[in-house]
Amino acid sequence: MLCFNEVDLDENEVKTIMRMNRSEKTEEEAQKRAGEIYDRLLAAGGIPEALSKGMRDVLEEAYQETVFKSKMIDHFGHIESEQWATAFEQYATLVPQRMKEFVDNMRTRGDFEQMRGNIKMALQTCHLKAKVLFSYEGDAFYAFPFMSPSVFVTIKTHLARISGAILEVSLMFVYIDQRPCKLRKSCPPMICAIRGVRN
Secondary structure, eight states, X not given: OTTXXXXXXXXXXXXXXXXXXXXXXXXXXXXXXXHHHHHHHHHSOBOGGGSOHHHHHHHHHHHIIIIXXXXXXXXXXXXXXXXXXXXXXXXXXXXXXXXXXXXXHHHHHXXXXXXXXXXXXXXXXXXXXXXXXXXXXXXXXXXXXOOOHHHHHHHHHXXXXXXXXXXXXXXXGGGGOXXXXXXXXXXXXXXXXXXXXXX
């Protein structure tokens, strides 16, 4: 996850981006600054140890509270839906708050004393990175929740309603290789399967 790495972020800088993003006059500049941070997060290597079971539970609980247990789940991922926009805004607000609370509690308990420096860095800035990720519209998944158990359940439930849903979703792989399947040997197995070409 892009929230857990050694990229150091300044809290005031992130607050400025969030404030600018709320104004039409400064939104473009805010998106530019968020994009620069996003590129740094993409380039950074992740620190899996920072994403503990406790932190994963935080993400799961936030999704459960704002989406999974509400009627908003019927509008899951529909970026043009007002209902989904409302639910996702609640989720995107709650996740950084809960992340910060979780990390503050760890610090209070003294957990940081036995922790490597890079893990502490990742934890202390993860909530700021989440704010940036949820606000940067250049990311195709910016209006999509972090993957936690209930998110998978939601996706499974929605796909189960549609006949041939997996095949439909798999069509995205067609764009990996645009070469025509005239010669079967030149066609990658996944692409052939999607296009109905038998090897």
